[in-house]
Structures are given as C-alpha cells and as structure tokens.
Amino acid sequence: MSQDPNAKVGIDASEIGANAAETGERDLSHHAPDVVDDHEVVKAPLDFHELAELGHAATALNPLAEPIISVDNLKMYFPVKSSGLIRRTVGHVQAVDGVSFEVPRGGSLGLVGESGCGKSTTGRLITRLYKPTGGSMMFEGKDLAKLSNSEMRPLRRDVQMIFQDPYTSLNPRHTVGTIVGSPLAVHKIVPKDKILPRVQELLEVVGLNPEHYNRYPNEFSGGQRQRIGIARALTLNPKLLVADEPVSALDVSIQAQVVNLLQDLQREFDIAFLFIAHDLAVVRHFCPEVAVMYLGKIVEIGDRDTIYGHAHHPYTQALLSAVPDVKQAAIGGRRERIRLEGDVPSPINPPSGCRFRTRCQFAQEICAKVEPPLLQIGQRHKVACHFAGELGAHPATPVTTDLLGVDDQGTPVPGATPTNKQLTIPGYEDTWYDLKSKHTTGV
Amino acid sequence: MTITSPSSASSPTDVDGPYLQVEDLTVTFPTQDGPVQAVKGLSYSVELGKTLGIVGESGSGKSVSSMAVMGLHDAKSSEISGSIRLGGTEIVGLSESRMRKLRGNAMAMIFQDALAALHPFYRVGDQLAEAYAMHHPKASKRDGRRKAIEMLDRVGIPQPDRRVDDFAHQFSGGMRQRVMIAMGLINDPSLLIADEPTTALDVTVQAQILDLLQDLQREFNSAVIIITHDLGVIAEMADDVLVMYAGRCVEFGTTKEILTRPEMPYSWGLLSSIPEVGASTDARLIPIPGNPPSLLRPPSGCSFHPRCSHRDKVPGDLCFTELPELTPASNRAGHLKRCHLPNPEEIYLTEVLPEIAPDLAEETR
Numbered sequence: 001m002s003q004d005p006n007a008k009v010g011i012d013a014s015e016i017g018a019n020a021a022e023t024g025e026r027d028l029s030h031h032a033p034d035v036v037d038d039h040e041v042v043k044a045p046l047d048f049h050e051l052a053e054l055g056h057a058a059t060a061l062n063p064l065a066e067p068i069i070s071v072d073n074l075k076m077y078f079p080v081k082s083s084g085l086i087r088r089t090v091g092h093v094q095a096v097d098g099v100s101f102e103v104p105r106g107g108s109l110g111l112v113g114e115s116g117c118g119k120s121t122t123g124r125l126i127t128r129l130y131k132p133t134g135g136s137m138m139f140e141g142k143d144l145a146k147l148s149n150s151e152m153r154p155l156r157r158d159v160q161m162i163f164q165d166p167y168t169s170l171n172p173r174h175t176v177g178t179i180v181g182s183p184l185a186v187h188k189i190v191p192k193d194k195i196l197p198r199v200q201e202l203l204e205v206v207g208l209n210p211e212h213y214n215r216y217p218n219e220f221s222g223g224q225r226q227r228i229g230i231a232r233a234l235t236l237n238p239k240l241l242v243a244d245e246p247v248s249a250l251d252v253s254i255q256a257q258v259v260n261l262l263q264d265l266q267r268e269f270d271i272a273f274l275f276i277a278h279d280l281a282v283v284r285h286f287c288p289e290v291a292v293m294y295l296g297k298i299v300e301i302g303d304r305d306t307i308y309g310h311a312h313h314p315y316t317q318a319l320l321s322a323v324p325d326v327k328q329a330a331i332g333g334r335r336e337r338i339r340l341e342g343d344v345p346s347p348i349n350p351p352s353g354c355r356f357r358t359r360c361q362f363a364q365e366i367c368a369k370v371e372p373p374l375l376q377i378g379q380r381h382k383v384a385c386h387f388a389g390e391l392g393a394h395p396a397t398p399v400t401t402d403l404l405g406v407d408d409q410g411t412p413v414p415g416a417t418p419t420n421k422q423l424t425i426p427g428y429e430d431t432w433y434d435l436k437s438k439h440t441t442g443v
Numbered sequence: 444m445t446i447t448s449p450s451s452a453s454s455p456t457d458v459d460g461p462y463l464q465v466e467d468l469t470v471t472f473p474t475q476d477g478p479v480q481a482v483k484g485l486s487y488s489v490e491l492g493k494t495l496g497i498v499g500e501s502g503s504g505k506s507v508s509s510m511a512v513m514g515l516h517d518a519k520s521s522e523i524s525g526s527i528r529l530g531g532t533e534i535v536g537l538s539e540s541r542m543r544k545l546r547g548n549a550m551a552m553i554f555q556d557a558l559a560a561l562h563p564f565y566r567v568g569d570q571l572a573e574a575y576a577m578h579h580p581k582a583s584k585r586d587g588r589r590k591a592i593e594m595l596d597r598v599g600i601p602q603p604d605r606r607v608d609d610f611a612h613q614f615s616g617g618m619r620q621r622v623m624i625a626m627g628l629i630n631d632p633s634l635l636i637a638d639e640p641t642t643a644l645d646v647t648v649q650a651q652i653l654d655l656l657q658d659l660q661r662e663f664n665s666a667v668i669i670i671t672h673d674l675g676v677i678a679e680m681a682d683d684v685l686v687m688y689a690g691r692c693v694e695f696g697t698t699k700e701i702l703t704r705p706e707m708p709y710s711w712g713l714l715s716s717i718p719e720v721g722a723s724t725d726a727r728l729i730p731i732p733g734n735p736p737s738l739l740r741p742p743s744g745c746s747f748h749p750r751c752s753h754r755d756k757v758p759g760d761l762c763f764t765e766l767p768e769l770t771p772a773s774n775r776a777g778h779l780k781r782c783h784l785p786n787p788e789e790i791y792l793t794e795v796l797p798e799i800a801p802d803l804a805e806e807t808r
Binding site: 040047048049052054055057058114115221224254257259280281282284285304308318323324326327328329333334337339340343 | 500501615616617618645646647648649650651653654657672673674675676677678679680698699701702703712713714715716717718719720721722724725726727728729730731732733734735752753755794795798
C-alpha cells in the first residue's frame, strides 16, 4: 500500500468515494460502470449563448512571434534489414527526408498529409522518441538532434506529446493520479507530498473531477481519457506540445470539446503546438499555419488563407478537393474533384526528382530530372513545384528554371549559375520569388 | 465492362413501394444490470437506387439497427420486435437457414475495418469465390475464380488476375476496402449497407471509394444505407438523412433539409461541433456538452434533454417529463423531428446559424 497516494495525505479511500475496488466496497447500484458524467466538474452551461461564448473561432496568426523550435533539413532513414542469419541493411525507408519549418512561440503549426507521409515520424523526432539521421532542431539555443539521451532528459519537460488513441496510451493498471503525476516524480520537480495537489490542479484544468485521481482509465469515456492524456502532457509546463492526431479517435460531438480545451490551454499557458492530423478541417480551425507533407517532404507550407484559399501545389489542391463538404447539401450531388490515381509510392525507393510526379497531372520531363526546391513565393508561403500556380492556372513552362540553372526539360544549361539561395531556411525570408515577374521581390 | 446478373440473385423489383421498409424496430439486449434498449421504435424506408444516410454518435444505435436488418443479432442474446420487410419478405423472425439465403445475396454489408473483416489466412480470391459459391451452388471453382477476378477488376484493383491470389495484408487500406466492396457486390445485392466505409481512410482514398460506391449504385440500381458520423460524406452521398440519438430517430428528411434547415437541437449540435474546410474563420466550434446517455437508464422525457442548450425555451418541464413525438417539421413535406421546441426554425436562423456560420447567416438574412 506504499504506493497509495491516500496513505500520505491521510484520506480514507472511502471518503473520496473513488477506489471502491481497493476497499472492497464496490456497489454496482451506486457506481454503474457506464455512468461517466460525474467525472467532469466543469459543467458547461446549458444556455446556448453562454455555451457559444465558450466555443472558439479559428485561432488567429501572430506573425511577429519568435520561433520556439526551428527545424532544418531534418532526416530520418529507417534501415531495412535482409532476412537470414546476417541481417544486412539492404535499403532505407526515407520516412522524413529533409523537412524544414518553424513553430512560433505560443502558436501552432499544422502538419497534414496522407498516412505514410512521415508526419507522425516528424512529431516523434521532435520529441526525440527517435534520434534523427540528419539535420538539426534548434530549441532554446540547443540542437535537440545532437543531444545524447542523458543531455536530452532535462529538456524533455519542455517538449511533451499528446497521443492519438486514448485507449492505448494510458496504462490500464495505473490510476489517473499515477499517470498524471509520474512526470513530476521522474523529473523530481516537487517533493513527493506535493505531487497530489498538482495532479488535482491539472485534472481541474482539463475539466475532470480532481477527486477522481485514484480511479483507473477504464472508468472514463474516450473524451475523458484524452483529457487525462492532455493533463499528463501539461504536468511539466511544456513550452511545445506535439499533438499527434489528438481528436481523430474521438466521437464527433466530443472532438469539439477537446479542440476547444486545447485552444483554452494554448491561450492560458502560451504553449506552442505542432498539430499533426489528417483531418484538414480540424487543422484549419486550430492552426494559423499549415505544412503539407508528401512522402517525407514538405511540398507546401504557408498561412491558413494561402493554403486553404490559394494553394499552389497540385497535391494540396487534390487533398482539399477530396474533403467532403457539408455545404454541398444545399447544391446536391458530388463536388467536382481532382482524382488522384493509385497509391503513395514506396518511401524505400521514392521516385526521382519530384516525389509527387507519379500521380501528378502536370508532370513533365523536368519533374523526373530535377527536384523542385521549396521556394518562397509569398510573404508566408513556400511551395515545392516546377509548375506552381493556383488551381486552373498552372503555368505551361517551369517556373524554377532560372533559379536552378536548367532548361525547360530539366537539363542543366552549361554556364548557367543557379541563383536560388533559399533552399532550406526553416522560417520565412523578407524577400521572395514572385511567380509572375520571375524576380525576387519584398514587402 | 458490365456484370451479367446471375439468375439466382433475387429480383424482387416487382414489389411496389420501397425495397426496404423498417417499421417500429426495437432491439433489446438483456444484460445483468437490466435490459438495454439499443434501438427504440425506429421506422424508415429505402427505395431502390436511393441512398439513406444514418448519422449519430457511437452508441446511438445506428450499427445495431442495420445489423438487425442483416439478421446478425444472435436470437439468444437479443430481442427484436417490429417489422423489417426486404422486398416484400419479412425478416424479423425468419429462420436462420432462410436468412442465410438472403444475406450476402439480396443484401450485403461493408464493414469499417477491412483488415478485421477479411480473413488473414485465406487468399482474397478464395474469400470472394466462397461468397459467390455460397449462393450459386452449381457454379464450379473456375466460375468462382473468374467471377472474383471480374469483381476485383470492377472495383478498380490493378492486375486483378494476379492480385486475386494475394492475402488481405498485402493490400493497402484503400485497396482492402475495395476488396470488401467487391465481396459485398459479388452477388449483385439489391440492398447494400455500408457501416462507416471510409472512416479509417485518408481523404484522397475516401474520395475514390465514395466515387466507386456511387458508380456501382448507379450501375446496379441498388438501395444503399450509409452509416457514418461524417456529415460531409452524408452531404455528398445521401438522398435522405436519419439522425439517431440514444436509439431513436430524432430527425429525418432529405439531405438538403436536414443539413441546411435542421430543426432539432442535436442536429444543430452535430453541425456546430464539426469544423469545415470551407467555413468562415469567424465560425465558432460549439461542442455538445456532456456525454452520450447510458442506455441502461435512459433520461426521462426527451433523451437529449440533459445535453440540450435550448430546453429553457420550451414552456414548462415538457422536456423532462414527456418524450416528444416524431412530428412533421414546420411546413415541409417529409421532414420529421422529435422535439418540443415550438419555433425551431426561427431559433436556428437567428441564434445558432450566426455563431456557427456567420457567412451563411448573412446570406439568409
């Protein structure tokens, strides 16, 4: 019983009415296992206007925010081993191949793409669950990519993670108090007797009843479990949270509750989010900036209006056109969409040049020969495409030839010097390459 | 290519009226803690060539009701009452042997998780051929294989004559779902139930699968029930929508009616708790407070009242004491709602819409 948090505080288990299984007083008529409502303390008001006030509109962009993490040319190659006795490395899965981005302090960057595009791997690299093959991740003046595990440990409190599945990410044999409190014990931040008050405070922050700290996860519903996962991530006051599909396992009506909670927490504690999701609508609501990934690379990155309103990459356009729209009900029938044929190619042997070319309707010879750089074409907009243009207005000739020193077929022009200098800068420059005038312009 | 319809497939098109007619369906599961009424008094109908969308949270009874249509509930552990008529045949109380002749033949189901629904040890071709042979006892093995290849080709699997010998794990998620659809359609069913067919898929693959379902429906002229919680999928696929809450139908109407002029606070809540890609960025995300109710002890009166933020607009304590009837909504044919609110349309247009879609509210004003 030494692990019982009640022993320290001197509360009888029956007093808090929680750990009925331990006291042997479980009474089914009082505690039906399917009654989950009483776990939540912060009852939402039932007046519609008050309720609407609690709901948030889409998060706004703060263009002046300094970056909290600056990721430059990050790479993660997983080795593919041969079968047999001597397991030689026969290839590499290029899960993440040279991505660069910044997450602003207190802001959020969305990472979208199909399954297998490397977005979750990127999230796991930033939390250093994997050690990257190459590249750098500058966080508070330190390069997370180069740190050893022991050097990493004090920094882990600043970078925390929320997982997708609330059913598998919580240990079923630990109480909620142990789950939420263990980061405090591991990092020895507060004395042992101060852990419980902090746990209760955290549970209250995420809208759960603080007295239910020694219940087990199975007594909570999916949305409530995700709140426990969020409380655990908040325990150490992180500066950056990696949220890997935080709402996709939840019921529709619960998703909005969790998204609103994350927006509340972001405002209150000034936490930066790397928000990974495949649901483009949720990302649009939560993230003022969005990066679109395809096969281990960022193909387009920009602010919300640019990505959702003026996407220049054919893949982003195809993704957006595939999302079913509720507004279509007023018109009836299906929306016109760009059909992407086939599946994502294997990241073990990705296509040469542009990785999207095998499924791209605009692909030409140059796309197979030269990889398009992630080119800044607007104040907060970068795109990696030789034929970048708005939907229905893709140019007939490659826009990148001058920069790369090649002709329209992608063959290097003798004597030409590539003029592009902005290949892998994580943030945005003050000047950019204007697609119309084909010259570098600025604000 | 076209599929020649096998002669043994039932052709009940001579029956007048809707192909599937569900009336007053109630499904009860006896448990240790008492009976759980998963579906209560549900009625709907689907015509050939039409699509019905069923929406609701998990536990609202949408899957249970369609499994009852498929006759998949064990008679020993469930009680089903009411009437389900499929092309003139009453299904409730039908013997298992006769049910087996209908299942997979006149009606078929596509499940959400294709990896779990396909057998991991058998080649997909053998599984497809088995589904065919079951209802075509005279067909030879070679016929079954030919039919399997034909169906794989029809659902857009490249090199079907080679992929037919692959196992389920060798297919990608989207391809696996296509195999499921091929299996569902191999006997040319007149009713197809798709239970969350695209929930686990990426948007691009989802679009492919929805296109395929729509093409096939047009080709086979089958009745389709699509169960999903994605209102976008409903908007683009369904002709009619049935909104379920705590085992009951709470709103029914054409897709346009339900998604543009809903009259039940739960439908409003569903619309307001989902962000849209095309919505204004000023639109608020307003969740439905609380959690779905326990079916063991359903709330008194209207089962949505503990979570309803509009119940104070109903005079007296009607919401707490009396279950609202499924009544026609204001002046629109075919639109039914289960709510006590006297002026739901006005509340939706003046209060709810400005918060969840300020741009649309401007337009309607």
